Amino acid sequence: MKATLKICLSLLILLSGFNSGLQAQSITWAEIEPGVWKGITGKLDAFDLVKAAGIKPLHNELQQMPKAGFPLPQQEITAKQTDGKTYLRFPLERSEQLFGFGLNFQTIFQRGKVLTLHVDNYAGKDNGRTHAPTPFYVSSKGYGVFINSARYLTVYAGTAVNRDSKTPPVIQDRNTDKNWSSHPYSDAVEILVPAQGAEIYVFAGPTALDAVSRYNLWNGGGCLPPRWGLGFTQRVQRLTDAKGVEDEARAFEEKGYPLDFIGLEPGWQSKSYPCTFEWDKTRFPDPAGLVQRMLKKNIRLNLWTNPYISPQAPVYQHILPYTASHTVWNGAVPDLTMEQGRKIFFGELEKGKIDIGICGYKMDEVDGGDTYLWPDVATFPSGHSAEQMRQTYGLMMQRYTYEIYHQRNQRTFGLVRASNGGGSSFPYVIYNDYYNHQDFITALVNSGFSGVLWTPEVRASKTAEEWLRRFQSNIFSPMAMINAWASGTKPWTFPEVAGQIKTLAALRMQMMPYWYSEFARYHFKGIPPFRAMYLEDGFSASGDSKPTKKGGLEENPYEEAVSKEVKDQYMAGSYLLVAPMFTGEQSRKVILPKGKWYDFYTGKYAGDGEVITVTPGLDKIPVYVKDGGIIPMMPAMLHAPKNGQKVDLEIRYYGEKPGEYQLYDDDGETFNYEHGEYSFRTIKILKQNGGIKGTLSPAVKGKPDNVGKVTFKMMTE
Structure with a gap:
């Protein structure tokens, strides 16, 4: 009887497994x-x-x-x-x-x-x-x-x-239930x-x-870019030649606009789509000389590429055994999981490029487009599936170029079209061809949840207002960049707002000590430098998206506001709340988390756990600083400070409560920080007797010290 019961029970379990599958x-x-x-x-x-x-x-x-x-x-x-x-x-x-x-x-x-x-x-x-x-x-x-x-x-x-x-x-019964x-x-x-x-x-x-x-x-900590990576970059038109590059740099200098690196688009190669990975000798007869002349002006060069190898590329026959069954634009697709293929492919990115001083890469077309990228039926010689390669190709392009620079003890900062889980430590910023300003800000908000960086780059605009509004949010992002590969735009393209653009570009440079310290927090603490309001104290979000009522909604506008998606404002570093304006807007609502907040430009009190309506005018992007906020600033410079260059600091303080901030310092260019050659110096500020008392802890003996004269400025009277 017991045996029969066991058999029946086993059959029942087995049948249950078959039924569910x-x-x-x-x-x-x-x-x-x-x-x-x-x-x-x-x-x-x-x-x-x-x-x-x-x-x-x-x-x-x-x-x-x-x-x-x-x-x-x-x-x-x-x-x-x-x-x-x-x-x-x-x-x-x-x-x-x-x-x-x-x-x-x-x-x-x-x-x-x-x-x-x-x-x-x-x-x-x-x-x-x-x-x-x-x-x-x-x-x-x-x-x-x-x-x-x-x-x-x-x-x-x-x-x-x-x-x-x-x-x-x-x-629920749909026949009778209205809900x-x-x-x-x-x-x-x-x-x-x-x-x-x-x-x-x-x-x-x-x-x-x-x-x-x-x-x-x-994932290895967030990336720590070189100081120059947090300056300003201009990507030139597609077929710009060596003279055009030097003319571009000269124009920036003469007009007084900051510039740290210039991006060369497909025309630097003899052929692109697919690529030869060799310099075009008519447009760039002496690339090494060009790179050195630009470096003497404190300007670096970054190169566009995609990974698809032209049959006319010098390495085509050598790499062919390590490529996929299908092509992209008739170009061979290297299997980046194979050491032999990597050695050939990344050797091309190093030889005559990185080894003559090229500072980094913009790696295009590694994301998708099912009608032109390799299909899921493609095979790779490593045996990895086309699906797996699609999900990881952008990751591997970042990893192996980054490793070249790491081996040279030289930091890089570049652009890429695709990434994935595991890419937090790679010094690359994602971009794309989708060009919606509002959605660009939402992407910047979301980037902090995904271990990636995103730039709301500026390409072109229909009006001077749009140009200025896009530029404002661009400078409060991981990479301040104009991508003029198609439009040829310059910061001064719209003369009626050229002055405001120059002021914004200068502000980006002034804030470099703050941005650099915040990226150090990203590396050593894992805290995204640009992130959603929902990661900030004083904000909340519930799954049912219903406000907590303490009466009618009219009595709780803050609770109503935070219960909805907040995707048009974000935190930038430890203390700043950025609320971009979009074309056509005269005013906007800003949700200030609980705790006192102050206007970034004037230091005036703005609010505490409330929704405010602001009308900043065309010249300003609304930015607010939390109580006790400390923002270290440097003089506006045309180029990021070099290794060993002493820079004066103006340390701005906002609010009422005591403030403390960790100012990061290293050589700004190498990976020596991985071996302890860095310091966090503590800034402390107290408000007393109608003024402030500020201190900066002494430089650490034997560590890099790039701080010159220090002054403290009370922004909130």
Whole structure:
């Protein structure tokens, strides 16, 4: 009888498995760094995002993060396998909001979305196909989840309703219920991984910013650009020759506009689309001489390229055995996972380019376009799938060019069209051909959730107003850049606002000590230099997007405002809130988090935990400083300070409460900081007797010291 019962029970379980088609799998968890857990289920792919990026966590910095326990009910994270695929499920509370899932351009809140995370050029819809579809999400509850897979993941971010859910939605009758919804409540994030297993990472808080910081530190820390990378850059027209480059630099100097590096577009190569990777001898007869002449003027050169090799390229026959079955624009696609192919390909980027002083690269067309990029039916000699290569190609282009510069102990800062999870430490900024100013700001807000940098670059404008408005937000971004490859625009193209543009460009240079210190925080602390308001104290976001009522909504405009997507203002560094203006706007609303805030330009009190309406005029972008804010400034210069160059500082203080700031210093050009050759000097300011008392801790003996005369300025009277 017992034997029969066991057989029946076994058959029932077996039939249940056949009916569902899913085989439950255990997840093996291990804490690999403080507050970072790795979970493994099933059979893992041999190639993934972590391997493509070559991640090296910053262990010492992670050790300094606050201790935290596993932030989710571990038993409620489940995995199942069927048909060679893995189904992951993560619990989701009703009050949670979700952020991340890559570089989105139109939405901040991701709860309720279905996304296919697929590297592609952005086509105007937040559906997961984007330049950096990072499989990392952050919860308003203060934790993050990363799926280490180089596959096209499908995400159901609180949309799917499980039949056996612990908290099922209320059953509604559409016939009689006016509040019936086609999107019932879901209590889970579910992710389909098209592979036989999955590697999962969970990052604890306790805050959402802590989770993001742990993720960035685990990825090697945020990038630390050279000082000159935070200056101003101009990309010249497509077929500009050597004389045109020198004329451009001369015009900037004569007109008094700052310039740190010039970008050369496809015309520097003898042929492009596909590329030969050799200098065009008619336009650039002496590239080494040009580079040296520009360096003497403190201006560097950056080169555009895509990775597709022309049959007329000198290396074509040599690299052919290490390329894909399909071409892009008739160009061979190198298999960057193969050492032999990498040696040939990246050797071309070094030989006669980096080794003559080229400062970096703009790596184009590594993102997508299904009608011209390699198809998913393509094969690569390494055996890695076309899908995996699509998801990691931008990562590998960044990694291996960066390694060339690292081996030379020379920092770089460049541009790329695609990235992914694992790319936080690479000194590249994402750009694209989509040109919507408002969406550019939303992308800048989202970049902080995804471990990438984004520039709202300026290309062209229809009016002087648009030109100025775009330029204003551009200087409060990771890379201040005009990309004139097609338009030929200059900062002075619109004479009626040329003066305002020059003032803004000068402001970018004046703020370099602040920007540089904030990027040091990104590297050593993992804190994104540009990030969403939802990572700032005093802001909140709940999953049901309903304001907390303390009466009518009329009595709580702040609660109503923060319950909606805030995608047109952002934090820039430790203290600044930036609220861009767009063409046609005379005024706008700004949501100030709880705590006192002050106008950046005047120091006047602006508000505390409230929504204000501002009318700044055409000349200014609204910027606010939190109470106790300290902004170190230097004199406006045409070029970033060189290694060893002493720079005077004016340290501006805002508000009432005591302020403290960590001013970062190193040589600004090399990787010597990785060996301890840097310092954080403490600035302290107290308000007393109608004035302020400010101090800067002494320079550390034996460390770089680039600080000259220091003065303190009280901005708030």
